Amino acid sequence: MVTPRIVIVGGGAGGLELATRLGRNLGQQGKARIILVDACLTHIWKPLLHEVAAGTINSYEDELNYFAHASQNHFEFQLGRFEGVDRDEKTITLAPLCDSHGKPLASARHLNYDWLVMAIGSTSNDFGTEGAREHCIFLDSRAQADRFQSEFLNMYLRAHAYTDRHDNPPELNIAIVGAGATGVELAAELHHAAHQFAEYGLDGISPSHVNISLIEAADRILPILPEGTSTAARQKLESLGIKVFTRQKITQISQDGLQASSGLFVPASLKVWSAGIKAPDFMKDLSGLETNHINQLITQPTLQTTRDPHIFAMGDCGSCTLPGSSRPVPPRAQTAHQQASYLLKALPRHIAGKPVADFRFQDKGSLVSLNSSAVGVLMGSIAVQGKLARIMYISLYRLHQVAIHGFFKTAVLFCKDILSSKSRPEIKLH
Ligand SMILES: Cc1cc2nc3c(=O)[nH]c(=O)nc-3n(C[C@H](O)[C@H](O)[C@H](O)COP(=O)(O)OP(=O)(O)OC[C@H]3O[C@@H](n4cnc5c(N)ncnc54)[C@H](O)[C@@H]3O)c2cc1C
Structure with a gap:
């Protein structure tokens, strides 16, 4: 045969x-x-x-x-x-x-x-929005994520090199289109990264001068999750200083920022598109x-x-x-x-x-990471949030590792991750 x-x-x-x-x-x-x-x-x-x-x-x-x-x-x-x-x-x-x-x-x-x-x-679906392809970074591949990381880091390096010459500290405006899981998770992660840069001495841009805007066309963020989860996530993001805009449909994107159909203009030098897939x-x-x-x-x-x-x-x-x-x-x-x-x-x-x-x-539920914590629902209706939800979120990745490496190698990788987290900076600085 x-x-x-x-x-x-x-x-x-x-x-x-x-x-x-x-x-x-x-x-x-x-x-x-x-x-x-x-x-x-x-x-x-x-x-x-x-x-x-x-x-x-x-x-x-x-x-x-x-x-x-x-x-x-x-x-x-x-x-x-x-x-x-x-x-x-x-x-x-x-x-x-x-x-x-x-x-x-x-x-x-x-x-x-x-x-x-x-x-x-x-891949991301930009719904043909004018300027999206030219001015936004998409997070569809490792190469695109690396490009964002490098542009984000470069802004800090530039500000750090010229700190002495600045009378006013520079501002960094970042806008994320789409407040589904990807947009929400990215916003929380960038907020954390801004604090990490300052801790490692790259304090040319103060965390309070990093303006992160999250823009969503629907009437709430995380529209596919229950309303309570969406409200909890919004409160958490706003408590971190992230600006959340809902019911704002972006119609045009330029070098300087994003234009919504309502007339709202969100200035941004770094722009990410994470609204919808195809x-x-x-x-x-x-x-x-x-x-x-x-x-x-x-x-x-x-x-x-x-x-x-x-x-x-x-x-x-x-x-x-x-x-x-x-x-x-x-x-x-x-x-x-x-x-x-x-x-x-x-x-x-x-x-x-x-x-x-x-x-x-x-449907085992959906969890959204907010850096050190998470929010979500399990088994269709059980709302979870905080550290426990974050542990469950991480377990999703470990399950993927078990499927491709088996239990033993996943356990070794888990130990390696713990050890290496103690010996390297919390943020990639190169
Ligand atoms: C930032 C982010 C966060 C997310 N968070 C979550 C989450 O918390 N929970 C969750 O459940 N889902 C999450 N998702 C969605 C999840 O990643 C996808 O649903 C999942 O990866 C889909 O798996 P897949 O195997 O279909 O495709 P993928 O994992 O995207 O794999 C596709 C593969 O195909 C390859 N490929 C593409 N085109 C070609 C081609 N023409 N020829 C050959 N190879 C090709 C790619 O290189 C890639 O390896 C997230 C997505 C993003 C972007």
Whole structure:
């Protein structure tokens, strides 16, 4: 019998867990070839990106190299940017590979698959807002988070170098569009970072002169969470001095700041867009597969795409509405994690031609980090906040680590994190 080839495109929260666990099962036993494709050489868990942007974690310490990880977990890794699929030939196309200076490394390649899992995540949706692409930083990738961190740090370095010449301390205006979990978490993290810079002697910009504005079009922040949680989060942010604007739709962004339809203008030199998501634009017309208005591949409850049972979509790039529900499962890390666990069992059954049960989503709740604390709901209705909620929030990341490294290595990494937090600055200063 020919060994089936399972190709997983996207090694993020969902795809990497699936590739690792399939590798340890089917790959190790020689029952299938598992091939993971990603556009990057290293993985960092996406919900950490606001901390990378604020410099409160060092992305180099929390990243994983795909080649090394694949060789330890019985799957193959292919570096490349997916750009299309030929469903008749059952091949995917990877774009030509270039180095960081744009020098070609490899021409376009084709990979065959028997079963294809799309797990390429999502990007920010700027809804075509004028000036957003030119003037905002998005937090879709490690590179973008690193760019924000570097611009944020540079402002402090500039102010520090010229402190003697300033009669008035400089002000730093930062605006974040979108007060969903990403925007709220980033605002709290930046506030913490501003205090850390001052503690490490970069006090050219005083924390009281760092103006952080969080702007939301809906009538409250964290609109998908219960009202009580949203109110608690707003109170916490405002107690830190963060300006929260609700019912403000940003219509235009310029070098100097953000213009809302109400007439409000928020001045800002550093601007972040974190309002809404969509799957990448090229998914809109992917070999005739069915997509929705935000380019997500529409799937059946088995995560198979509606027009091709050999192609699955998981995580943020898929839209799966389960029986008895009117809404698709939410695009979150816990969804990607649960779908990876589901496909780990479902794929071998598909390969063997056995019947497969539907995916079932268990909403374990949503937690939003506010630096040293957190707010959120568990099991749909239990409101939690404070340090306990923060511990639960961190446990989400540890669960991801357990899925890709196992318990022992996660425990080692946990100890390493504690030790290294005692020996390095609390904020990245380079
Ligand atoms: C700052 C921030 C904070 C968040 N906080 C939380 C939180 O607290 N809780 C929560 O549940 N969710 C949170 N989320 C959402 C969560 O990160 C996503 O829902 C989750 O990562 C989706 O997983 P995924 O596997 O679908 O995609 P991702 O984790 O985004 O992975 C996609 C992978 O695909 C690769 N890729 C993309 N395009 C291509 C291509 N063309 N070819 C090859 N590879 C490609 C990428 O390099 C990446 O490795 C947060 C998101 C952000 C940005």
